[in-house]
Amino acid sequence: GNVRKSGYHLEEMTNWPGADLQLGQVSGLALDSNNNLVIFHRGDHKWGVNSFDNQRIYQQQGSGPIQQSTILVVNPVKGKVLGSSGRNLFYMPHGISTDTNDNYWVTDVALHQVFKLGKNREEKPLLVLGQAFQPGSDTHHFCQPTDVAVDPVSGNFYVSDGYCNSRIMKFSPEGKYIMQWGAGSAHMHRPIQFNVPHSLAFVPDRRELCVADRENGRIQCFIAESGEFVKEIKHNEFGGEVFAVSYVPEHGGLMYTVNGESIYGQLAPLQGFMMNYSSGEILDTFSPDSQDFRMPHDIVVTRDGTVYVGDATTDTVLKFVSSEKAEHRSV
């Protein structure tokens, strides 16, 4: 039923995290198999208007990779750092996802590459796709790839590519290109168009893949196997920009998203949305009490409904729990 009517409402847990995580721009969030939060951030690198030329070539290669740990594993209750990695590898972190073996799958929009990082965090990447610093739109290049989602059953993985391509690419577990859709091509009797496919969410119980179609201000969902269009979810409250999506199978399937500011200014309040996946109905909206969202850039949700949002302008991660729990917690 409608979770909202039962008095549940997502509230910010204002005293989380317990300590300052020293974050740069927070670009990506993921959860590992222990429900720890995995944060992908940019340390002292910032994506500004001069970071790329109009061929999407990264302009600060000379300053080298980020020397701080770009990947932090954080305890969900206290927000304490449990582990850190990803030093001297990345220039402009973007998306991060985990798979059932707790490998990290990340994208870097300056390198135009996708990485699979193994559990031994100091070893070299297990897989690298794309050519460093070389954007492109064939099957061996990406152009500012934004996210990865891994099918927990087949191990196939999907890449949302990206700011300067408008396609979803499907690969085998070993990284062999299988297919793509959305690159403006008429596909499955429906020209699927993306305008910055920005974030991916795999829907395991339906074997569907959902895409935050950022500049079209909508979520598009597809049959993961074939890329066949299933549906779109779009609401005026999104205000024309959808930055990230996350999904949990609970309560019949819940989809979460965060909106963003368009280049035309802020057309709607910045907030998170909890939706019934089947109907697309908005069940709840949420935003911080302690500060305003500035660029809510990624969102992850645990099976028990705890929500984390990473903001790439305030360089913070915010935690939200349903008020029912929050009340218990305050008692």
Ligand SMILES: O=C(N[C@@H](O)C(=O)O)c1ccccc1
């Ligand atoms: O969208 C932008 N950035 C975010 O998505 C991000 O930081 O990932 C951006 C676009 C133009 C110039 C500068 C930044």
